[in-house]
Amino acid sequence: MLHxxxxxTTPPAPAPPTAVTEPQRKDTATTHPxxxxxxxxxxxxxxxxxxxxxxxxxxxxxxxxxxASELARNAYVHGGGGSIRLEIIQHxxxxxxxxxxxxxxxxxxxxDAAFIDGYTTGAGLGHGLGGARRLMDEFHVRTTPGSGTTIxxxxxxxxx
Amino acid sequence: xxxxxxxxxxxxxxxxxxxTGLLSELDDKAAVALTEELTQxxxxxxxxxxxxxxxxxxxxxxxxxxxxxxxxxxxxxLGARVVVCGMRPAVAIxxxxxxxxxxxxxxxxxxxxxxxxxxxxxxxxxxxGAGDAPPR
Numbered sequence: 144m145l146h147x148x149x150x151x152t153t154p155p156a157p158a159p160p161t162a163v164t165e166p167q168r169k170d171t172a173t174t175h176p177x178x179x180x181x182x183x184x185x186x187x188x189x190x191x192x193x194x195x196x197x198x199x200x201x202x203x204x205x206x207x208x209x210x211a212s213e214l215a216r217n218a219y220v221h222g223g224g225g226s227i228r229l230e231i232i233q234h235x236x237x238x239x240x241x242x243x244x245x246x247x248x249x250x251x252x253x254x255d256a257a258f259i260d261g262y263t264t265g266a267g268l269g270h271g272l273g274g275a276r277r278l279m280d281e282f283h284v285r286t287t288p289g290s291g292t293t294i295x296x297x298x299x300x301x302x303x
Numbered sequence: 304x305x306x307x308x309x310x311x312x313x314x315x316x317x318x319x320x321x322x323t324g325l326l327s328e329l330d331d332k333a334a335v336a337l338t339e340e341l342t343q344x345x346x347x348x349x350x351x352x353x354x355x356x357x358x359x360x361x362x363x364x365x366x367x368x369x370x371x372x373x374x375x376x377x378x379x380x381l382g383a384r385v386v387v388c389g390m391r392p393a394v395a396i397x398x399x400x401x402x403x404x405x406x407x408x409x410x411x412x413x414x415x416x417x418x419x420x421x422x423x424x425x426x427x428x429x430x431x432g433a434g435d436a437p438p439r
Contacts, residue, residue, distance in 0.1 A: 180330050180331060180332060181330075183330065183331070184328060184330050187362070191361075201393045202392075202393045202396050202397070204393070205361065205362055205391075205393040205394060205396070205397045206396075206397050206400065208361070208362050209362045209363070209364050209397045209401060212362060212364040213364055213365060213401075216331075216364070216366060260402050271364075271365050273402065274365060274400070274401035274402050274403070275401075277400050277401065277402065278397065278400055278401060
């Protein structure tokens with residue numbers, strides 16, 4: 144059966160209370176194409192720089208860049224290319240980094256299966272989607288069979 | 304001894320061990336090219352060990368993890384051990400959360416311990432003129 148619509152998760156850890164209002168944007172967002180292998184490398188640098196900008200420590204930077212790398216590769220390999228948008232956001236005085244990865248590919252037919260470690264329809268290890276979700280505080284997938292997938296993921300900086 | 308284009312990093316031979324490293328700018332193609340070249344050279348040079356330094360690698364995602372695991376398996380089938388050394392702590396933490404334990408891949412804290420694991424000791428170093436006293 145095709146899975147249609149939203150599938151969001153919010154791990155318990157440091158995620159702030161559910162936002163009723165859209166978190167305020169603190170900085171200008173940037174959008175980067177995911178059309179070539181080189182784009183995947185460029186995006187890692189851009190994500191690293193944005194994470195540094197938002198005040199994340201080294202481990203969090205590594206988590207975010209790794210999650211971005213997984214999502215970007217998914218969009219490139221399975222989605223036929225797409226784009227990633229990076230935004231530094233602010234909520235209740237905390238800074239966060241939001242990644243929005245979109246493609247216009249075939250969509251994810253079985254979203255629940257796609258989150259299972261080891262499940263793969265391609266050449267990867269099948270840890271990309273579930274792994275990326277574990278590396279981020281908020282993770283939201285919108286996929287429509289035949290017209291594409293958008294994954295939005297947020298990591299919040301710890302309180303200082 | 305020259306590396307074919309593609310891998311982009313030197314592969315040195317020290318006795319029966321091949322020594323190389325991964326750079327932070329590792330893209331998918333380079334990762335595949337390097338693992339293929341290493342596997343070829345394990346066979347052609349009949350080495351018993353491969354040391355891969357990853358201290359410059361700023362992230363390991365599932366693609367690179369898979370490349371390392373497959374290289375380890377291929378090398379083992381050819382009778383050689385692979386030791387991955389120098390992983391950054393942030394990379395280790397992220398890998399665990401990603402759900403990838405690099406199962407089957409031998410690791411060492413740094414290159415020296417990796418070489419020791421592969422049967423090298425400081426006894427291999429020339430003694431004359433060396434500043435350090437030989438280990439007992």
